[in-house]
Amino acid sequence: MTTRTTPRRLAAATAVAAALTAGLLAVPATAAAAPSPSRLSGDFNGDGYRDVAIAAPAATVGGKKWAGQVVVTYGTGQGLASTSKRSVISQNSPGVPGAAEKGDEFGRQIAVADLNGDGYSDLAVAAPKEKAGRKEAAGALVIVWGSRAGLSGATTVKNPQPLWGSSFGIGLAAADFTGDGKPDLAVAAQSDTGRNAYRIRLIRGPFTKQGRTGKVTTYQAPLERPGLTAGHINGDKKADLIVTGQQTGKDVLGAAVFYKGTASGLAKGAKLRAGRTAAVGDLNGDGYGDIALGNPDDPDEEPSGSKGGEISVIYGTKSGPSKTRRKTLTQNSAGVPGTSETGDNFGSAVAIGDFDGDRRADLAVGVPGETYGKDPYVDSAGAVVYLRGSASGLTTAGATAVHQDSAGVPGTRETANSFGEALLATDVNGDGRADLTIASSQANADEGAIWHLPGARGAVPYSTTDSTGFRPGQLGLSKKYSWFGAMLAG
């Protein structure tokens, strides 16, 4: 069979917060104040419904190929029900610094947090191939600001060391790593100390619209091409960082390293199991975030890999990732739907959220290379496997595989649709259950598509009646290949 090469990326994941309780307030006769923002993470317009940002870093903008753009769809009580409630953002948008140029890859990484503390979530967008002066691919990062009217205006975050080819923003995460209540950014870039040496910078908040930031600390990255994922592992108020990437000096992908967030910065911790995608959430409900790592590559591409791909779970404890409570699963593991086949890419994306609303987070695993049948043979139609959380951790009881022919999922299984290439778990409709947004940049002859499956109780952890799907044209983007859905955040 054909083995598809899927672009390497991280799927962002968000732990589910409590459902928003919207109450009707009597407005005092003297006050006509604007409603205060919800302060929900991922709610850019503060209306109480989380929103979803979809990156298209290869989009042509103003005739410039691979300039890149991002579209944000605003959530409603009915989920991602409206294609018209949206913002399309590029470097050519009013108020956004820079200009769309060929090959900038604006949107290659995106991350969400309320970076200026005004109650509206903001969107950090990296353009790692942006030129700085004469330095090609030095990389640039902007914060697009949330407001009552949605995302509007942006400010550059200074690249501390713009070097030729440094690709500032090749990895990106937003969270309060230092625990002072002001979210920070962790940003990866290539350094000048060696061809394959990378750095991670902790750029402390608060960030202002005038371009001010807190102190910046630089760390040598433990891995090449570092991908960054934030989450709370050890139960304190300081977010921790998972770095995934390639082991330095070896032709081996799929390593992961834990960094503890501390008041004074990031503290390097244990090496974890192999993985190049990561998500954090509390799968066993003990109050500590657990780490899921996806290691999708076959052994011929990735010596640490296993045929068809694998995922590992490492449970959080008060002292960080558990050294003993770890589990690795493949599609050949008992109870996991499907079979491990070369090119499945099980673990290409992982996302954690409580999809069924039982107060334990569940894991969604993308299998974009999943292939079906003999006649017709449907190559790389793709699937998503839901694995549920329980008091004893991740379980295969009640595991479900979803694909485009599953009940209620828009579209039909088609060759090379690569359903499940990227995933995001957030509660968009405010019912307390996580909703799964699924992307494929390759669907419909490389046009790309997203699907949105609201969480639900029962045998299948998504709504078979309210699931929706969008194509880029419906969101105001081009139908040409744009790497649509390369990254999701919310």
Ligand SMILES: [Ca+2]
């Ligand atoms: Ca919203």
Ligand SMILES: [Ca+2]
């Ligand atoms: Ca803000």
Ligand SMILES: [Ca+2]
């Ligand atoms: Ca846990």
Ligand SMILES: [Ca+2]
């Ligand atoms: Ca659950």
